[in-house]
Amino acid sequence: MSAHDPVTPESPEATSSPSFTQHSGHDNASPVRAGAQVAIIGGGPGGYEAATVAARMGAQVTLIETRGLGGSAVLTDVVPSKTLIATAEQAQETSEASELGIATSVVSIDMTQVNGRVRHLAQSQSSDIRDSLENLGVQVISGRARLKPGIDDRGRRTISVALPDEDAFNLELSADIVLLATGASPRxxxxxxxxxxxxxxxxxxxxxxxxxxxxxxxxxxxxxxxxxxxxxxxxxxxxxxxxxxxxxxxxxxxxxxxxxxxxxxxxxxxxxxxxxxxxxxxxxxxxxxxxxxxxxxxxxxxxxxGAVPNTQDLGLAEAGVETTDTDHIRVDRVSRTTSYRVYAAGDCTGVLPLASVAAQQGRIAMWHALGDSLDPMDADAVARAVFTSPEVAAVGVSEEAARKAGYKVRVAKLPLARNPRAKMQSVDEGFVKIISSRSGIVKGGVVVGPHASDLIFPLTLAVHSRMTVDQLSSASTIYPSISGTISEVARMLH
Structure with a gap:
């Protein structure tokens, strides 16, 4: 079975090596009944995406979040930082507009207004997430949560919650399935x-x-x-x-x-x-x-x-949830931990520190726990981006990693400065690179340039679907467009 074949919860391929221990005589892979009670600790992308999937599949979902829905990704990390970066890009483009024959005055930055907008957008996104979850029937509780050791004779687990401004964990919830999505904090x-x-x-x-x-x-x-x-x-x-x-x-x-x-x-x-x-x-x-x-x-x-995972004071060891030397929660490719029906998603797992990965881990966890078919997490097919100016985006195996591992690959690269659309936009830095196997299967790609985070998508599809360079290049592109260079590089590897 390939990494892209769907698996059901009973499939042996659902567990990656090393195998995870099943506790208390229960099968950690067996799906639960309809109307299962799901408890999610953490409201970041892993948590709220898992809650969305579980609610739509008919589960009774409770989500416990300490700071606000969206977690760090929405409140203090991805959303605010990329909003700030978008503002900086506008300032940079304005200051360089003279290259296009546009006369501009001195750019003035009002940081009070800039950061006010950043905070407003973050709070707005958090509110939108709350509205969406509540419309699906998800119960949202503000507070800190931890696992209690042991499970009852029906395989259910107890979660203790300390409400805001309370030190004691006085509220207790019972759940068939638990997802840990507690994220990470700046080191x-x-x-x-x-x-x-x-x-x-x-x-x-x-x-x-x-x-x-x-x-x-x-x-x-x-x-x-x-x-x-x-x-x-x-x-x-x-x-x-x-x-x-x-x-x-x-x-x-x-x-x-x-x-x-x-x-x-x-x-x-x-x-x-x-x-x-x-x-x-x-x-x-x-x-x-x-x-x-x-x-x-x-x-x-x-x-x-760097960052450190938020895995302290969760009762992990007592509940049988193993962590790594870096205090990340050990999970397999379907987001299972080493404890019965306890899953984990996001930066607390250390798989890849990306909001998109956290969200997909959360979805996979619920699909697996509630008995749906799914594709296990394939880290090699995950696209990633660096939002510098210009942007950097990549997917799949890198040229350096392939060479170091001794893989026989072919690499082609073209600078964006040759692209007619890039010339019109005065883009003189950047490139498209594609890495393929000797047989022509697309194994990886890199894009550097404006909106590289958008332009990487066709290469992500190619890696995910194991397309050949000929299949990639046979799809039509708009002329003139930056994406035309992707097709041209693929033709170089024919």
């Missing part, structure tokens, strides 16, 4: 404690009332690169501290090189092979000390040094 360093005034995590930036004069961004992964790009686009002086030889170390090398070159051309200072030892607030700014003894002075500092 904090003891030597650079965020204060929300001068030193920030990415969740704290949306209360700024003035554009930072000089923002020091520590961390050159996706989050660090995105915020560095956004604030440079808004007009702030930016210094990016990278502990690696290049920024975006987890992305395609050619893509990372373009982003780094654009950053430098736009005036960003990049400190490579430099690790920040500490960040300290001063009377008029912040001081960041590097491992080579140098000190960088700025007005503000963003610590973008």
């Amino acid at each position: 904090e360093l003891p030597s650079a404690k965020p204060d929300g005034h001068r030193i920030f995590t990415w969740a704290q930036l949306y209360n700024l009332e003035e554009l930072p004069e000089h923002l020091i961004v520590v961390g050159s992964g996706v989050t660090g690169a995105e915020f560095a790009s956004a604030y440079r686009g808004l007009g702030a002086k930016v210094t990016l501290v990278s502990s690696r030889d290049r920024i975006l170390p987890g992305e395609d090398t050619d893509a990372a090189e373009i982003i780094e070159r654009v950053f430098v051309e736009r005036g960003m200072q990049i400190e490579r092979r430099s690790r920040a030892l500490s960040a300290t607030a001063t009377d008029d700014g912040v001081e960041v000390t590097l491992n080579d003894g140098r000190t960088i002075h700025g007005s503000h500092c963003l610590m973008a040094v």
Whole structure:
């Protein structure tokens, strides 16, 4: 059976290696009866998408959320950061409009208005999610939840809930199925404690009332690169501290090189092979000390040094839910944990830190638990994007990973500067790259350029459906269009 063949809950392929223990004589894969009671802890993408699926399948669903529906993805991460980035893109395009013969005045940024809009959109999206769930009959409870050990003779589990402003877990719920979707939080360093005034995590930036004069961004992964790009686009002086030889170390090398070159051309200072030892607030700014003894002075500092899963105080060990060395919840490809009818989805699992993956894990969990057919999670077919300017999007196997693993692949790449539509839009940075097997099956792809997060979709379909480069190139494209380059690159691999 291939990774894309549907499986039912009874299928042996539903469990990935290593096999997960079934507890208390119950079969963790067996579907439950109609009208099952489902308890979901966490209201981010994994939680609310799971609640939507379960409610539509006739389950009685209760969702417990601490902060607000949408979780970090909607309230402090994806929605607000991408809203800020969209604003920065408009500012960047306006400042560069003279290349098209458009005279523009000096761009002025009102951070109070910018961040006010960011917060409003996040709250609006959260409210829309609540309305949608309540219309489906989902019971939403504000509070903290934890699992109680053991199950009853019908395989049901008890969840304890502490309501807002209460320390004690006084409310108890019973459920046939439990989904853990508690997300993750910004990692904090003891030597650079965020204060929300001068030193920030990415969740704290949306209360700024003035554009930072000089923002020091520590961390050159996706989050660090995105915020560095956004604030440079808004007009702030930016210094990016990278502990690696290049920024975006987890992305395609050619893509990372373009982003780094654009950053430098736009005036960003990049400190490579430099690790920040500490960040300290001063009377008029912040001081960041590097491992080579140098000190960088700025007005503000963003610590973008990773995330930690929110898996503490959930009663996991007592309930038989195993975690990894990094405290992530162990799950298989259908989102099962090691405990009977307890599933998990999203950043708390450490599978891929993407809202789209969390949502799909949540859906898969409910399809599996409630007896529907499904496709197990296939991480190799998940598209991902970096919302820098220009954007980077990728799917499937990377060229570097394929070469390192000794796979026999063929690679073709074309710069967007050759594309007629790109020329019209004054786009001179970016490319399309396709990786195929020797037999022509599309194994991966990379797009760098404006709206790369949209342009990656045909390559995602190709990877997911195991299309050949000939099948991909035979589909018509609009002339002139950026997507035409995707077809052209595919023809190069005929």
